[in-house]
Amino acid sequence: MIQNFDQNDRRILNYPAIHPCENISPRTLLESLVTLSRKISNFQSKFLATQRKNSKQTIRQVGNLLIFLEELQESRIVLPNSITLCFSELHLTFQRILFLLQDITREGARIWILMKAHFVASQFLVLVRTVATALDVLELNSIRVSSEVKELVELVATQARRVKLELDFDDDQAMKKVIVIINQFENKFEPDQGMIKGVLDYLGIRSWGECHKEVKFLEELIGLMCLDNNEREMPLLSSLAGLMRYCRGVIFENSDFREGGQVDGRGNLEVEVISFLNLEDFRCPISLELMTDPVTVSTGQTYDRASILKWFKSGNLICPKTGEKLKSTELVANSSLRKIIQQFCADHGVSMAKTKKKNSDISRTILPGSPAAAEAIRFLSGFLANRLSNGTNKQKMKAAHEVRLLGKSSIFNRYCLIEAGTVPPLLTLLASTDSLTQENAISAILKLSKHSKGKKQIIDNEGLNLIVNVLKNGLKLEARQTAAATIFYLSSVDKYRKLLGETTLAIPALVDLIKEGTNCGKKNAVVAIFGLLLYPRNHHRVLAAGTVQVLTNVLATTDKKDIITDSLAILAKLSESFEGSTMIVQASALTVILRIFKNLASRSGKEYCASILLCLCHNCGAEVIGVLAKDPGLMTALYSLLSDVDGTSHSNKKARMIINIIHKFHETSTSQLFNHQVQEQSIHV
Numbered sequence: 008m009i010q011n012f013d014q015n016d017r018r019i020l021n022y023p024a025i026h027p028c029e030n031i032s033p034r035t036l037l038e039s040l041v042t043l044s045r046k047i048s049n050f051q052s053k054f055l056a057t058q059r060k061n062s063k064q065t066i067r068q069v070g071n072l073l074i075f076l077e078e079l080q081e082s083r084i085v086l087p088n089s090i091t092l093c094f095s096e097l098h099l100t101f102q103r104i105l106f107l108l109q110d111i112t113r114e115g116a117r118i119w120i121l122m123k124a125h126f127v128a129s130q131f132l133v134l135v136r137t138v139a140t141a142l143d144v145l146e147l148n149s150i151r152v153s154s155e156v157k158e159l160v161e162l163v164a165t166q167a168r169r170v171k172l173e174l175d176f177d178d179d180q181a182m183k184k185v186i187v188i189i190n191q192f193e194n195k196f197e198p199d200q201g202m203i204k205g206v207l208d209y210l211g212i213r214s215w216g217e218c219h220k221e222v223k224f225l226e227e228l229i230g231l232m233c234l235d236n237n238e239r240e241m242p243l244l245s246s247l248a249g250l251m252r253y254c255r256g257v258i259f260e261n262s263d264f265r266e267g268g269q270v271d272g273r274g275n276l277e278v279e280v281i282s283f284l285n286l287e288d289f290r291c292p293i294s295l296e297l298m299t300d301p302v303t304v305s306t307g308q309t310y311d312r313a314s315i316l317k318w319f320k321s322g323n324l325i326c327p328k329t330g331e332k333l334k335s336t337e338l339v340a341n342s343s344l345r346k347i348i349q350q351f352c353a354d355h356g357v358s359m360a361k362t363k364k365k366n367s368d369i370s371r372t373i374l375p376g377s378p379a380a381a382e383a384i385r386f387l388s389g390f391l392a393n394r395l396s397n398g399t400n401k402q403k404m405k406a407a408h409e410v411r412l413l414g415k416s417s418i419f420n421r422y423c424l425i426e427a428g429t430v431p432p433l434l435t436l437l438a439s440t441d442s443l444t445q446e447n448a449i450s451a452i453l454k455l456s457k458h459s460k461g462k463k464q465i466i467d468n469e470g471l472n473l474i475v476n477v478l479k480n481g482l483k484l485e486a487r488q489t490a491a492a493t494i495f496y497l498s499s500v501d502k503y504r505k506l507l508g509e510t511t512l513a514i515p516a517l518v519d520l521i522k523e524g525t526n527c528g529k530k531n532a533v534v535a536i537f538g539l540l541l542y543p544r545n546h547h548r549v550l551a552a553g554t555v556q557v558l559t560n561v562l563a564t565t566d567k568k569d570i571i572t573d574s575l576a577i578l579a580k581l582s583e584s585f586e587g588s589t590m591i592v593q594a595s596a597l598t599v600i601l602r603i604f605k606n607l608a609s610r611s612g613k614e615y616c617a618s619i620l621l622c623l624c625h626n627c628g629a630e631v632i633g634v635l636a637k638d639p640g641l642m643t644a645l646y647s648l649l650s651d652v653d654g655t656s657h658s659n660k661k662a663r664m665i666i667n668i669i670h671k672f673h674e675t676s677t678s679q680l681f682n683h684q685v686q687e688q689s690i691h692v
């Protein structure tokens with residue numbers, strides 16, 4: 008009867024109320040109304056940051072009607088059918104009142120509800136007047152209730168008709184202060200902290216954790232607005248998000264961020280898991296949708312053709328991802344990537360027509376959303392850079408944590424933080440003896456390493472050895488895993504791959520992490536090694552670190568499909584050389600690879616297996632071919648890969664070549680056996 012909507016799943020200030028069905032009995036409707044009324048009455052004891060007068064007046068009127076409804080329920084009298092119309096309208100209205108009260112008391116939504124104060128007040132007025140309309144059709148004389156209760160219902164109806172719900176004076180003053188603060192940011196003036204604290208105190212936002220909830224809510228709302236293509240309220244939302252980020256970092260500097268501020272529910276800060284082959288890698292950086300027609304611009308970055316053309320038509324002549332000015336708007340089709348995307352989608356059952364992501368368009372993270380948001384982040388970035396350089400140990404740790412949060416999803420935030428000079432002091436903190444400080448510092452560096460200028464500053468400030476030291480000797484396993492992810496992002500630049508390979512401890516430390524890390528750590532280390540292998544001279548270093556044996560052990564023991572596929576990708580790369588193939592055979596990996604090839608569902612994984620087997624045949628000859636020829640299930644797996652209509656030409660070619668090699672081996676073996684038998688018969692004669 009009552010719809011069970013989770014207030015955190017429902018769009019805020021949206022009321023999906025429904026009419027009761029026409030043939031519902033008055034008694035059932037009454038019971039549902041009592042339940043709704045009690046839920047509304049319970050809001051009397053909750054903290055109301057805004058709309059205090061309007062809320063309490065509405066709750067009081069519903070509470071008075073609850074007395075009437077409960078008396079009817081207890082009396083067990085037969086209710087006339089004529090009461091259904093009134094009760095149905097009340098039921099619909101009470102649902103909307105409940106939704107509205109849930110919204111104005113929702114965690115994280117306080118400043119947004121404040122800025123929507125006029126709209127919310129008008130909603131209260133509409134709903135209370137609707138209660139009066141519903142009561143107008145109620146025939147009280149046909150219902151046996153006490154005279155006192157009848158008078159109470161009549162009083163509620165009269166008050167509901169005459170009520171003048173208006174915006175609270177205090178709400179209006181607080182809202183005006185927020186507008187002044189936003190205007191000051193927009194005009195590049197840092198607002199008075201006393202005014203900001205006054206607004207926060209009025210809203211009951213008194214800790215880092217409560218402020219963080221406001222930021223998270225605003226970020227989610229911006230994402231929903233993007234999904235709905237609602238541009239009208241985006242500037243205000245962006246300005247409020249910028250203000251609350253500023254408050255979180257500056258106003259609540261002395262508040263403990265661990266009070267309700269953890270990134271996950273286990274009491275641990277998040278560790279980023281990366282992959283060189285996952286769905287996110289195939290999304291256009293502009294639209295965040297899967298690229299169906301990937302093209303490359305003059306900076307080397309790849310976008311979906313439709314998205315980058317739309318970007319150009321808007322008058323933008325910079326690369327959305329790097330911010331660099333484009334030398335030309337010429338687009339080069341990336342047919343290889345298009346084939347990989349098609350293969351990946353086929354492997355994982357992903358429909359290319361249904362890959363819309365419920366997130367903000369990343370083009371909005373390149374630009375700040377509003378001038379006020381831009382200046383708020385610039386002021387905050389400067390503040391954090393100063394704290395990282397000159398603050399106390401606790402202030403430095405907290406500043407690193409703020410950088411970590413700010414750089415998580417916004418390219419503009421990363422740019423501001425890098426320009427403010429946060430990279431050098433963050434690198435210094437990597438040598439901290441405090442595990443939480445080190446963890447926050449390496450996580451912040453990871454976020455900034457995703458920006459091209461961040462990578463350059465890390466290298467220019469001799470951060471490579473510091474990051475590798477965390478990878479090798481990090482105080483916590485999480486820090487080591489994050490360091491591996493950072494190395495992966497650094498390895499995306501050709502000349503940095505060379506520097507990383509020449510750093511003595513880098514590759515051995517990654518191999519150690521594959522042995523000792525969690526699934527997250529293994530994955531980060533594996534993809535980091537794959538990135539380093541894109542520089543040919545690193546192949547020998549990777550082999551010398553014992554990578555082949557370690558990956559063989561991983562393949563033999565794990566059931567994680569992504570780790571299996573990523574590990575096979577490295578072995579496929581290493582098997583291209585004679586040295587690599589020899590080590591794979593010596594590590595007894597052939598049996599493991601054959602088992603995986605015959606059982607793995609991933610097409611990309613099967614193709615890696617085929618690549619390895621083909622290279623082993625070429626580099627190790629009869630020793631390997633003989634093993635393949637004796638495997639009873641191999642030919643079935645090869646023909647399956649060959650006949651796969653969604654397979655790539657490369658996978659088909661590799662499968663066909665292996666089949667031909669095995670056939671030739673059988674033919675040669677048969678011929679040699681026949682010749683041997685003829686020779687024996689001749690000797691006997």
